[in-house]
Structures are given as C-alpha cells and as structure tokens.
Amino acid sequence: MRPKIYLITDTGWWDTDLTVLPYLSPFFDLEVNLIASTDNNKFSDKSISDFKEKYTIPVTIRKRINRIRNPLNLFIYLKMYFEILLKKGDNSIIHYVYTYDPYINLIMLLFKPSKMVVSIHDYEEHVGLRNKLRTTFKDMIIKRARFFHFFSENELSKFLLDHPEKKAFYTPMPLKHFGDLLTYQAIPFERGKGKKVLLFFGFIRYYKGLDILIKALSELKRRDYLLVIAGAADDWNIYKDKVAGNNNILSHNFFINDEQIGAYFKGSDFLVLPYRNATQSGPALIAINYNLPIIASNLKCFTNLIDQDIDGFLFEKENVLALCNALEKALDLTDAEYIKMKGRQKEKMQFYKNAELNVGDVFSSFMKENILTEE
Numbered sequence: 001m002r003p004k005i006y007l008i009t010d011t012g013w014w015d016t017d018l019t020v021l022p023y024l025s026p027f028f029d030l031e032v033n034l035i036a037s038t039d040n041n042k043f044s045d046k047s048i049s050d051f052k053e054k055y056t057i058p059v060t061i062r063k064r065i066n067r068i069r070n071p072l073n074l075f076i077y078l079k080m081y082f083e084i085l086l087k088k089g090d091n092s093i094i095h096y097v098y099t100y101d102p103y104i105n106l107i108m109l110l111f112k113p114s115k116m117v118v119s120i121h122d123y124e125e126h127v128g129l130r131n132k133l134r135t136t137f138k139d140m141i142i143k144r145a146r147f148f149h150f151f152s153e154n155e156l157s158k159f160l161l162d163h164p165e166k167k168a169f170y171t172p173m174p175l176k177h178f179g180d181l182l183t184y185q186a187i188p189f190e191r192g193k194g195k196k197v198l199l200f201f202g203f204i205r206y207y208k209g210l211d212i213l214i215k216a217l218s219e220l221k222r223r224d225y226l227l228v229i230a231g232a233a234d235d236w237n238i239y240k241d242k243v244a245g246n247n248n249i250l251s252h253n254f255f256i257n258d259e260q261i262g263a264y265f266k267g268s269d270f271l272v273l274p275y276r277n278a279t280q281s282g283p284a285l286i287a288i289n290y291n292l293p294i295i296a297s298n299l300k301c302f303t304n305l306i307d308q309d310i311d312g313f314l315f316e317k318e319n320v321l322a323l324c325n326a327l328e329k330a331l332d333l334t335d336a337e338y339i340k341m342k343g344r345q346k347e348k349m350q351f352y353k354n355a356e357l358n359v360g361d362v363f364s365s366f367m368k369e370n371i372l373t374e375e
Contacts, residue, residue, distance in 0.1 A: 001091060003372055004029040006084050008108070009097035011036045013121060014043050015282055016151070017097065018051055019174035023360040025055060028093075032059040033080055035104060038066065047258050068101055077107040093117060093371055095149075098141060105137040109144050115371060118142075119149040122279045123159045142166075147370055149363075154300050155279050169366045171359045173280055175289035175352055178261045187267030188260065189250055195226045196331055199268035199292075201256070201283045204233035209274035209297070209318070214242045214249070216274075216323040223248050225331055227272075230256050230264050265290045269338070270330050275299060276318055288349050293341050295326050311345035 005028045009017050014034065021030060034048065045061065052059050062080055065072045084094070094116040096108050108116075118141060142148075148168035150156040156170040191197050204210055210229065217227060230252045233239065243249045256264065265271075271287040273296040280301050287294050288305065296302035297317035306312035313329055315322035333341065 002027070002029050003367065004031065004088070004092045005095050006088060006092060007032045007095045007097070008080075008104070009034060010099040010101070011043055012099060013097050014048075015176060016121070016173055019176060019356075020171070020359060021057055022055055023174070023356065024363055025057060025360075027360050027364040030057045032057060033084070034059055034061050035099070035101070036061050036063045038063050044257065071103070073101075074103040074106070077104050081107050081110060091372065093367060095119065096141075097121070098138065100134050100137065102133070102137060105141055108141060113144055113146050116145055117147040117149055117367070117371060118145045119151075120155070120159070121151060123150065123155045124277075124279065147366075149366075152280055152301060152304075154304075167366075167370055169362065171362050172352065172355050173285060174356045174359065175349065176282060176286045177289050178258055178286070187263050188252070189226070189228055189267060191226055191267065195224050195248075196269040197267060198225055198227045198295075198327070198330075199264060199271050200227065200229045200231075201264060201271060201286070202231045204229070204231050204236075204239070204253075206234070207276045207278070209276050210239060211242065212274045212276075212318060212320060212323060213272055214239065214246075216320045216327060217246065217249070219320065219324050220327060222331065225327075226250060228252065228264065228268065261286065262290070265292050268292060270295050272327075273297065273302065274317075274323055275302075278302075288345065288352060291342055291346050291349060293330075293338075293345055295323075295330055297323075305348075307344070307348075311341055311348055 005024065007017065007021070007030065009032065011034060021032070024030060048059055048061065051057070062076055064070065064076065092115065094111045096116060097119045098121070142163065146167060148159065148166055150159065150168065150170040151173040153170055156168055159168055160166070200210055200213060202208070213227070225248055227249045229243070229249065232255045233253060236253050243251055265286060271283055271292050271294045273281055273284060273294060275281070275297050278299050278301050284294055284296065284302065284305055294306055294312040296306060296312065296314060298314045299317060303314060306314055308314050309329070313326040315326040
C-alpha cells in the first residue's frame with residue numbers, strides 16, 4: 001500500500017501547490033485540505049474543481065469565517081483535524097504548507113511531529129510583513145516540527161544555519177503555466193506604436209518596490225514604453241498620485257484571474273521586478289515559462305534566474321539610477337538583440353523544466369529516509 005500525504009495548505013500558496021502535486025502523485029496517495037477565505041481568493045472554486053478532475057486528487061475547501069483572526073475559525077480547523085485523525089494510518093504523512101493563521105498553527109501543534117513535514121515559502125519574512133505575532137507562531141511551529149521542506153537552496157541554507165538539529169530538504173519551485181498562449185483572449189491593453197511594454201504583475205505590496213519603478217520611469221528622458229501594472233494592492237492610494245501624471249503608465253488595479261494571466265505576459269516585452277527583498281517570485285516563474293525576459297533587482301533569487309545582459313537585466317536593489325540604466329538597456333535593444341535574448345532564456349526554461357522532473361523523486365526519498373521509517 002502506498003504512503004498517503006494529507007496536504008494542508010492555503011489558497012495563497014495554491015499556485016505553487018498545483019504545480020508540485022502532479023509530481024508527487026506517482027509516489028503517494030494525496031488528499032488536499034485547502035484553506036480559503038469567504039471571498040477574494042487567489043483561485044476560483046471552478047479552477048480548483050478543474051484541477052481535481054484533471055489529476056483525480058481530492059481537494060476539500062475549508063472556508064474561513066470572515067477575518068483570519070475570527071475565533072470561530074478554530075472550530076473549522078478542529079473539525080479538519082479530527083476528520084484526518086480518523087482516516088490516517090501509520091503510513092501517512094501530514095504535509096503542512098506554513099501560513100500565518102493563528103488558529104491553524106495551533107491545530108498543527110496537535111499532530112505527531114514524527115509524521116509531519118512543514119513546507120516554508122519564506123523563512124525570512126518580507127519587509128513590511130514582519131510582526132511579533134507572526135514570528136511567535138512561526139517559532140512555535142519550527143520548534144515543534146522535525147522535518148522541513150523549502151523551495152530554494154538559499155532558504156534551506158539560512159534555515160539550517162539557524163537550526164542545524166532539524167532535517168530539511170528543498171525542491172525547485174516548478175515554472176508556472178496557465179495554458180497555451182494561443183488560446184487566450186485578446187491582449188487587455190493597447191501597446192502603442194513603437195513602444196516596449198513593461199509588465200509589473202501580481203499582488204502589490206511594499207517589498208515589491210513598485211514605487212521604485214515609478215520613480216525610475218519618471219527619471220527617464222524618453223516615452224517609448226508602456227508600463228502595465230496588473231494586480232490588486234494592499235493600498236492603491238499609496239501609488240495613485242504617483243502614476244497619475246504619466247500617460248505611459250496603465251493601471252489594472254484589480255485581481256487578475258487565471259484565464260487572463262497569459263494575455264498579460266503574451267502582450268509584454270519585459271517583466272520588471274524591482275523587489276526590495278524576496279525568497280522567490282511567482283511572476284518570474286510565469287515569465288520564464290512564457291519566455292518573457294526579466295528586469296530584476298540583484299537579489300539572490302533573481303541572480304539565480306537571470307544571466308546579466310544575456311537573458312535579462314539585473315540592477316542594484318533599491319537603486320533608482322541603476323534601474324534607470326537597466327530600463328535604458330532594455331528599451332534600446334534592437335529586434336535582433338531581443339530575439340537573441342529570448343532564445344537564451346528559452347534554453348534556461350528547458351533547464352528548469354528538466355529539473356522539475358526530479359521533484360517527486362527527491363520528495364519521496366526524504367520521506368522514506370526520515371518520516372516513513374520512524375515508528
């Protein structure tokens with residue numbers, strides 16, 4: 001009988017989970033408990049239903065009641081805990097994708113640590129998201145659990161430096177695919193004659209540095225570009241006045257659903273990631289998947305993805321002048337140079353796709369060597 005994994009995750013991480021689970025299904029029986037909000041989820045119920053049908057992996061959606069700190073949510077998670085407890089056997093693993101939720105973290109402390117692995121996306125919290133309560137719950141989970149999974153070698157190294165007594169491994173985060181670009185609806189913006197389209201994509205938070213990009217564009221002495229900002233924001237009022245005076249900036253300040261994502265990447269020439277800090281980037285993995293060159297700050301997660309001036313551009317983080325120079329280089333590329341850059345990125349895309357094929361093997365080997373062998 002194959003071992004079984006009970007995945008407990010949140011819709012905030014579902015874009016990664018749905019790329020990983022197909023690689024695990026040849027090795028494990030899988031059952032997903034997906035924690036969602038009552039509204040404003042990253043994914044629709046239909047897209048999750050389509051995933052269940054395609055991969056025949058059962059997914060139970062457990063919707064929070066109102067705010068994340070509503071104490072009634074504790075009872076939803078307690079119900080989940082007892083349902084899993086009644087079903088799971090000795091050859092079962094609890095796979096928890098860590099999320100900041102005080103009540104789910106309390107419930108996770110009830111599971112047997114010798115049969116649980118915790119996946120952590122961001123071991124080092126992003127600027128602007130750190131607070132005492134988040135740190136307290138993360139420390140509780142790390143102290144209690146024995147086994148950990150990461151999505152980058154850099155995050156794994158930082159974790160083991162702080163916690164050498166723990167056992168941990170990493171698998172590369174798979175590229176993010178949203179279907180064949182040829183099947184997508186029309187590009188949702190007019191690019192304008194002779195302009196290159198710069199895309200800033202995803203939920204807008206301070207650490208992603210949109211303000212840095214807007215300032216850099218205001219310093220440029222040219223207007224042969226269109227910046228498309230696509231994604232909802234924590235607080236759009238922070239940026240509203242900054243973009244108001246630039247007719248070369250188009251703001252689509254709303255949630256972009258799965259069916260629309262490909263159109264934005266298809267219609268753009270560069271993805272711009274002026275992040276202040278990051279451990280990995282979903283938009284970068286979408287861009288590589290769709291062969292869209294990237295302009296990014298010189299954080300470790302981006303230097304691993306981009307070869308300077310070969311398949312994209314890097315600049316010193318939080319340096320407006322350096323970003324201006326990178327934008328100038330991108331805008332000055334001839335058609336032939338741009339095609340060559342895309343060709344080099346396509347070679348890298350194939351490298352990452354090949355690496356994805358080992359995700360299931362690496363995951364399974366760690367479980368056999370550690371969790372599944374313990375009494």
